[in-house]
Amino acid sequence: LLAKICAEKGQRGLVGKVVMDDPEQNPDFYRDANTQTALADTEEFILAVKELAKTTKQGVYPVVTPRFIPSCTDNALKGLGELAAKYDTHIQSHCSESDWEHGYVKERFNKNDAVALHDFGLLGKKSVMAHCNFLSDDDARLFAETGTAIGHCPISNAYFANSVIPIARFHAMGVDIGLGSDVSGGFSPSLFDNARQAVMSSRMLEDGVDTAIAADQRGVPNSRITINEAFYLATAGGGESLSLPIGRLQEHYTWDVQIIDTKIPSAKLPIFDQNEDLRDIFQKMMYLVRPENIREVWVQGNKVHTRE
Structure with a gap:
């Protein structure tokens, strides 16, 4: 329905069918019936959205969408990677958001979330992974090498991530980063609010928050970003993350x-x-x-x- 609305209004949209097929992690009323259905529905959705895209200026784009590794079986993750490659689609998911998710994936696969996603064919220049608070430097280098982007959702992270993502460090390592909201993961979907929170969170990471630790030891140096940099993440950074000509007032870019x-x-x-x-x-x-x-x-x- 969302894809159709975008097409009818002549607006751009990236829309995915969320896959959650693991019966051990999802209640019956909140998951795909089985892996085969999840993959078949995803392929049908991709084809339908590609058809809708013919009626828009820049297009409505299908996005292969495993909710995140804990919600999906190995076969679903493998099949989704194959569908993304077959149809050259965008990919979106969550990666290493919290202690629980990061630890769950490491226990299940004996590897970090980023590496597991890569092994399933889910990292690439059209991939955007939300959160990524617990990426190691090796994980960040893998993102940079594959062109995978981070969707930074600072308000959501303040509620659920158990950490502050080192945005400045990852960006300096060459990782594309766009600003997001995680929709209902926080109190506001506004990118203005999320830009403000991105600045506040980065300053808290740099200064530290535990007053039991000496001021010169409690923070992570060079972590803060400016509001100008947060604006970049919300505009040009988002366009670069999606590999689309958006987010800039520039020739051959869309007027948004x-x-x-x-x-x-x-x-x-x-x-x-x-x-x-x-x-x-x-x-x-x-x-x-x-x-x-x-x-x-x-x-x-x-x-x-x-x-x-």
């Missing part, structure tokens, strides 16, 4: 923009000087914009929202 009104009376931003530096105004927008400030939204050159 928001028009922000900084002077609306009900949500006026504290801009005190008409000659104020634009970089300062931009940061105020990133930290303080509310929904009513967003006057227009454009997707692929089409105005899809106007606030009177």
Whole structure:
């Protein structure tokens, strides 16, 4: 249904059928009937979305979607890797989000989550793995080598990840990173809110949080990111992560923009000087914009929202 809505509105979308076939990890009412059904339904979905894509400007893209390794049998993971290769689709899943998930995969396969996903053919330049808080440096190098991207979901991580992901370090290692929300994994799907949380989480990682440890020992140096860098993750970083020409105001990139009104009376931003530096105004927008400030939204050159 979501893929059809995107097609009918002429908007871009990446949509996947979530696979959860392991009866030991999923209740009967919340999983695929069996592995064969999961793979057959996924292939049928891929073909249907590819057909829908013919009616959109840039396309609606099918995404092979194992929820994460703990929800899937070995045969399902292997079959999904083969389907992704057969149809050259995007791939999305979760990877090493928490102590539990990271430990579960290591116990099941005697290898880290990233390596297991790679062995099933699920890492590549069209792959985006959410969270990835517990990647080792070797795992991060594998991501960089295969072109696999991280979907950084900082608000969700604050609730469920048991850690703060070292975004600055992984990005410096050449890993593509885009900003996400994990939808219901936190209190807000807003990328503005997630950009703010990305900055806060990175600063907490750098400074440390345990006051029983001396200040010069409790943090992880060089971990913080700026709001400008968080904006990059939400825009150009997202486009690079998906290997699509989006996220930049640049020739041959799609026109996806928001028009922000900084002077609306009900949500006026504290801009005190008409000659104020634009970089300062931009940061105020990133930290303080509310929904009513967003006057227009454009997707692929089409105005899809106007606030009177």
